[in-house]
Amino acid sequence: MSIQFCNQCGHEVVHRIPEGDDKPRAICTQCFHIQYENPKIVNACIIEHQGKILLGKRTIQPRAGFWNVPAGFMENGEATRSGAIREVKEELLADLKNVTLFGVYNIIQRNQVHVYFRGELAHDHFGPGAETSDVRLFTPADIPWDELAFPVGITALQRYVKEMKTGDFSIKEEDIIIDYDLLKQINQDMQ
Ligand SMILES: [Zn+2]
Numbered sequence: 001m002s003i004q005f006c007n008q009c010g011h012e013v014v015h016r017i018p019e020g021d022d023k024p025r026a027i028c029t030q031c032f033h034i035q036y037e038n039p040k041i042v043n044a045c046i047i048e049h050q051g052k053i054l055l056g057k058r059t060i061q062p063r064a065g066f067w068n069v070p071a072g073f074m075e076n077g078e079a080t081r082s083g084a085i086r087e088v089k090e091e092l093l094a095d096l097k098n099v100t101l102f103g104v105y106n107i108i109q110r111n112q113v114h115v116y117f118r119g120e121l122a123h124d125h126f127g128p129g130a131e132t133s134d135v136r137l138f139t140p141a142d143i144p145w146d147e148l149a150f151p152v153g154i155t156a157l158q159r160y161v162k163e164m165k166t167g168d169f170s171i172k173e174e175d176i177i178i179d180y181d182l183l184k185q186i187n188q189d190m191q
Contacts, residue, residue: 008033042114043083044071044153046102046160047094049121052137053157056091058149060131062189066149069157071114080115088119092135094126102160104173105152109183114176116156118169140164150186152176 003026006013011030018025018034026035046069047054055067072087074080081099088094099119106113128135138144140161148154155176163169178186 003035003037006031006033007035037111039111039113041074041080041083042071042112043074043080043087043117044069044114044156045084045088045096045099045117045119046156047088047092047096047119047121048164049124049137051164052139053143053160054092054094054121054126054135054137055143055148056128056132057134058131059133062186063149064189067144067147068149069116069153071153081117084115084117085119090130091132092126093129094135095122096120097122100169101171102169103156103171105156106173106175107152107178108175109178110186114152114156116152118160151178151182 003013005011006028009028009031011028013026013028013035015024016027017023018027026037027033028035056070058064058066058068070088070091072083072091074083075086078086085096085099088096096119099117101115102118103116104113105116126135143157143161145154148157155174159170159172
């Protein structure tokens with residue numbers, strides 16, 4: 001129940017099940033506007049270059065200081081693929097080619113859907129951009145699994161590394177479960 005005020009008139013809301021609905025919604029006490037809360041979409045791209053994987057180190061919470069597959073919230077007016085390409089440009093200052101869908105991951109505990117693409121560097125220029133302190137190419141054997149920020153990135157990368165051995169890539173839809181301690185840490189980071 002994160003919404004406290006009406007986004008139309010600024011008055012307080014109450015959380016009640018509207019008539020004909022089956023879930024509590026934020027309803028304005030003044031203008032009766034109902035604010036619906038829906039999952040957010042995050043677009044990401046696993047980037048390969050000459051057999052290595054490009055990762056960025058996060059400077060922002062949650063999980064600042066951890067390595068991550070470049071990813072970010074989708075903006076209005078863009079598509080999933082262009083969102084992923086934009087995030088890569090912003091965070092890793094890199095341009096991509098051959099970008100294609102890799103997986104869709106539901107993170108029900110965080111009300112997020114992550115759309116993962118895979119792609120290759122268009123040229124070998126990259127560096128730390130927004131929200132990023134370091135960018136490196138890792139061989140599959142050197143990927144710092146214990147220093148990766150989020151289970152979704154680990155799950156996607158593990159499948160990628162497995163499939164890159166044959167070059168036979170699949171597209172999967174999976175649910176990601178975050179263990180309790182990590183979820184607590186992420187929520188603390190965000191406060
Ligand atoms: Zn209102």
